[in-house]
Amino acid sequence: MSNSTPATIEDVARIAEVSIATVSRAIHTPEKVANSTRLKVHQAIAITGYTTNAMARSLRLGRSNMILVVAPDIGDPNFSNILVGLENEARAHGYGILIGHTQNDAQRGLEYLKFLNSNQAAGLILFTGILPFGHQTMTARLPATVGVFEPIYNGGLPYVGVDDVAGARKLIDLLLAEGHRKIAFIGDSRTRLAYSRRRQGFEEGMDAANMRPENRIVIDGDGTIESGRLALEQLFMQDRLPTAFMCVNDQTAIGVMLGLTARGYNIPRDFSVTGFDDVPLSGFMSPPLTTIRQPRTAIGKRAMALLLDLLGDGVTPDGEILLMPDLVVRNSVGPPKGLR
Amino acid sequence: MSNSTPATIEDVARIAEVSIATVSRAIHTPEKVANSTRLKVHQAIAITGYTTNAMARSLRLGRSNMILVVAPDIGDPNFSNILVGLENEARAHGYGILIGHTQNDAQRGLEYLKFLNSNQAAGLILFTGILPFGHQTMTARLPATVGVFEPIYNGGLPYVGVDDVAGARKLIDLLLAEGHRKIAFIGDSRTRLAYSRRRQGFEEGMDAANMRPENRIVIDGDGTIESGRLALEQLFMQDRLPTAFMCVNDQTAIGVMLGLTARGYNIPRDFSVTGFDDVPLSGFMSPPLTTIRQPRTAIGKRAMALLLDLLGDGVTPDGEILLMPDLVVRNSVGPPKGLR
DNA sequence: TTGTAAGCGTTATCAT
DNA sequence: ATGATAACGCTTACAA
Numbered sequence: 001m002s003n004s005t006p007a008t009i010e011d012v013a014r015i016a017e018v019s020i021a022t023v024s025r026a027i028h029t030p031e032k033v034a035n036s037t038r039l040k041v042h043q044a045i046a047i048t049g050y051t052t053n054a055m056a057r058s059l060r061l062g063r064s065n066m067i068l069v070v071a072p073d074i075g076d077p078n079f080s081n082i083l084v085g086l087e088n089e090a091r092a093h094g095y096g097i098l099i100g101h102t103q104n105d106a107q108r109g110l111e112y113l114k115f116l117n118s119n120q121a122a123g124l125i126l127f128t129g130i131l132p133f134g135h136q137t138m139t140a141r142l143p144a145t146v147g148v149f150e151p152i153y154n155g156g157l158p159y160v161g162v163d164d165v166a167g168a169r170k171l172i173d174l175l176l177a178e179g180h181r182k183i184a185f186i187g188d189s190r191t192r193l194a195y196s197r198r199r200q201g202f203e204e205g206m207d208a209a210n211m212r213p214e215n216r217i218v219i220d221g222d223g224t225i226e227s228g229r230l231a232l233e234q235l236f237m238q239d240r241l242p243t244a245f246m247c248v249n250d251q252t253a254i255g256v257m258l259g260l261t262a263r264g265y266n267i268p269r270d271f272s273v274t275g276f277d278d279v280p281l282s283g284f285m286s287p288p289l290t291t292i293r294q295p296r297t298a299i300g301k302r303a304m305a306l307l308l309d310l311l312g313d314g315v316t317p318d319g320e321i322l323l324m325p326d327l328v329v330r331n332s333v334g335p336p337k338g339l340r
Numbered sequence: 341m342s343n344s345t346p347a348t349i350e351d352v353a354r355i356a357e358v359s360i361a362t363v364s365r366a367i368h369t370p371e372k373v374a375n376s377t378r379l380k381v382h383q384a385i386a387i388t389g390y391t392t393n394a395m396a397r398s399l400r401l402g403r404s405n406m407i408l409v410v411a412p413d414i415g416d417p418n419f420s421n422i423l424v425g426l427e428n429e430a431r432a433h434g435y436g437i438l439i440g441h442t443q444n445d446a447q448r449g450l451e452y453l454k455f456l457n458s459n460q461a462a463g464l465i466l467f468t469g470i471l472p473f474g475h476q477t478m479t480a481r482l483p484a485t486v487g488v489f490e491p492i493y494n495g496g497l498p499y500v501g502v503d504d505v506a507g508a509r510k511l512i513d514l515l516l517a518e519g520h521r522k523i524a525f526i527g528d529s530r531t532r533l534a535y536s537r538r539r540q541g542f543e544e545g546m547d548a549a550n551m552r553p554e555n556r557i558v559i560d561g562d563g564t565i566e567s568g569r570l571a572l573e574q575l576f577m578q579d580r581l582p583t584a585f586m587c588v589n590d591q592t593a594i595g596v597m598l599g600l601t602a603r604g605y606n607i608p609r610d611f612s613v614t615g616f617d618d619v620p621l622s623g624f625m626s627p628p629l630t631t632i633r634q635p636r637t638a639i640g641k642r643a644m645a646l647l648l649d650l651l652g653d654g655v656t657p658d659g660e661i662l663l664m665p666d667l668v669v670r671n672s673v674g675p676p677k678g679l680r
Numbered sequence: 681t682t683g684t685a686a687g688c689g690t691t692a693t694c695a696t
Numbered sequence: 697a698t699g700a701t702a703a704c705g706c707t708t709a710c711a712a
Contacts, residue, residue, distance in 0.1 A: 006457050006458070006459075006481070008688095008689055008690090009689065009690065010689080012701065018377055019698065019699045019700075020690085020691095020699090020700095021691080021692085021698070021699060021700075022698060022699075023703090024690070024691060024692090024697090025691095025698085028691080032697075032698095033697070033698085034697060034698085037697075037698080040667075049479075051454045051458065052454075052458065052689085052690075053399075053458040053459070053689050053690070054454070054455065054458040054460055054690095055395050055398050055399045055404075055458055055459055055460055055688090055689080055690090056399050056458075056688070056689035056690040056691090056704090057458075057689075057690050057691075058395050058690090058704095059393070059688090059690070059704050059706090060393045060689080060690045060691050060692085060703075061395050061690080061691070061703050061704085062704070064395070073420065074414060074419065074420045074423055074439070075417070075419070075420030075421075077415070078412065079415070080413065080414045080415030081415075083414055083441060084443065087441065087443075087448075091448075096451055096455065097415070097441070097695080098438045098439065098440070099438065099439035099440075099441065100439075101423060101427065101437070101439065103424065103427075108427075108431075111436055114391050114394075115394070115436065117346055117391050117395040118346070118392065118395060118396075118705095119346070119393065119395055120394055120395060120460075130709085135358070141346070152702085188686090201357040225624070226710075253687090256671060258624065261626075281621060284565070284594075284598065286601075286626075315640075319570050348704095348705060348706090349705065349706065350705080357681070358682075358683085359683045359684075360683095360705090360706080360707095361682075361683060361684075361685095361707080361708080362681085362682060362683075364706070364707055364708085365681095365682085365707090365708095369706080372681080372682095373681075374681060377681080377682080389682095392705090392706075393704090393705050393706070395706090396688090396704070396706040396707090397705080397707075398706090399688050399689065399690090399704090399705080399706075400688050400705080400706045400707050400708090401688085401706085401707070402688070402689080458689090488710035542695085583702080585699090633689085677706055
């Protein structure tokens with residue numbers, strides 16, 4: 001069955017004994033074609049195994065039906081479920097999805113920019129928190145674009161994600177309610193809106209409880225397990241110990257937990273720890289991690305819906321769609337040691 | 341800088357005051373163009389910000405410079421490092437990578453098939469273990485294709501991965517050497533070559549040690565953490581307990597460990613457990629998991645090199661390239677209880 | 681060394 | 697309701 005070359009619209013036309021124009025119409029505007037003709041065409045299509053050559057179609061149309069999703073790290077445990085949401089919604093509207101992987105390398109980003117500029121994708125979803133095109137970022141001519149999961153720092157682009165400030169606020173309020181006073185925020189030094197917003201939630205909560213600056217320990221990592229561990233070591237070396245660690249994300253929290261456990265401490269008896277994102281692993285930790293759940297599939301769905309809207313009427317919507325995140329209370333938080 | 345429409349080759353030609361053919365040559369066969377002309381052209385390109393329209397180019401050429409990588413589950417912890425190897429190699433040869441995500445859904449697979457059939461990708465890398473095109477699998481007309489990480493069950497396609505039999509053999513030999521006699525193999529019931537080969541390694545090792553059938557407990561899951569847990573519960577319920585669990589992959593092993601720990605057992609004092617793959621999480625377990633390391637980046641690199649070869653001379657190479665995997669000894673294996 | 685022109689597979693306009 | 701044909705942007709004989 002391995003024919004040498006794919007069937008073209010002409011092959012179909014010949015077999016159906018109509019013109020190629022009619023074949024095209026039978027496919028895309030069947031109502032403009034006589035019933036009998038349409039039947040013949042579809043039979044011919046079945047015989048030849050014809051599928052539209054998307055390159056030719058897109059060239060002619062000046063647009064494709066593919067959406068490019070760019071992420072710096074495919075391995076990000078948040079990514080795959082977001083993707084499911086994106087895909088389902090795209091499919092429902094006749095679009096396909098292609099994934100680009102930048103590894104935080106501007107060179108790679110640029111290649112995707114080229115891809116976009118040659119109309120190989122109709123729209124762009126950015127999972128990056130920052131425009132990934134290096135020095136060309138400012139002058140990049142982008143198709144319809146929406147950020148997802150992380151607001152985009154330097155783009156002024158529409159975005160769908162969770163309300164980071166509110167999520168962080170839920171966490172800090174929980175810690176405060178348990179009786180914690182001296183709390184460390186293990187942040188992320190990379191310039192990303194999501195991180196500074198989570199920090200902001202932390203500060204607002206501390207403010208609301210009238211906590212003095214000396215009760216707030218802020219230290220930055222880079223959002224990895226390793227960096228959580230490192231931040232913890234720093235704090236121990238400097239002898240600046242809180243009773244609770246509020247971490248910018250789950251990875252960091254897992255690093256902190258691992259470090260604490262390795263030092264022989266018990267969580268939450270000796271220290272409390274919180275995360276953010278509810279990554280799959282978090283539920284498997286011991287103790288399971290108290291964190292904020294990202295409605296990942298929903299976020300993906302909304303983001304794609306937004307993009308498709310944008311593609312439709314080309315009108316740029318209001319800046320951000322913020323979903324409310326849920327607090328997931330597990331077992332990594334308890335009252336501080338002094339209070340028990 | 342947001343021009344309405346991308347510059348075309350004609351814009352460049354006009355500005356450089358040459359024909360479009362010369363522009364094309366200046367780009368692709370610069371040696372066939374006078375120095376002075378080449379200079380003018382490149383200046384014009386800079387001015388216009390021109391990038392080749394890949395759709396038009398591919399349509400004309402009948403091939404693209406994109407490689408499609410299809411995986412059922414982007415979230416697979418093995419995937420992201422394989423991808424790095426694939427990408428680096430592809431880039432080095434002027435190819436870009438696109439990722440397709442099937443979620444084990446034949447419908448989705450079919451869409452990628454269409455994508456391929458319209459020449460939108462020059463080659464295909466399959467991370468799937470099985471051709472993902474449903475009932476059209478048998479008649480699918482594929483471009484140059486190579487399987488990676490998992491041999492492809494129903495394709496007869498070239499493949500780059502690890503020697504599963506040899507890897508499993510290392511594991512079973514370790515267990516045997518520690519003194520284990522009654523060993524359970526927690527397998528995967530899905531029809532994939534990788535799993536049956538690991539099982540084969542298990543059997544060969546047991547055979548070589550003259551172990552009787554009643555010392556071999558074989559039970560199947562589906563390769564997830566949950567299924568490892570479930571398999572363990574089944575064994576407990578049936579009261580068929582081994583002293584060691586050899587698991588088809590790390591996820592399964594982690595499930596087994598979690599279940600064992602939840603039941604209050606100590607690993608490796610009460611039971612030994614092994615995995616396969618050395619997924620990132622495995623090193624973080626307590627105890628860290630003894631397993632087989634997949635040289636993921638190397639596998640990706642080799643697979644892409646093979647594909648590019650194939651693209652070059654179109655000659656189908658010998659079936660499989662098997663890399664030797666390393667045993668990673670950590671702390672989840674010890675002597676069986678009776679022997680201590 | 682450079683230009684002219686055909687053609688890749690579509691869709692859309694204009695006739696018929 | 698259907699057919700001829702131009703055009704989308706590009707590469708590559710072939711001519712000059």
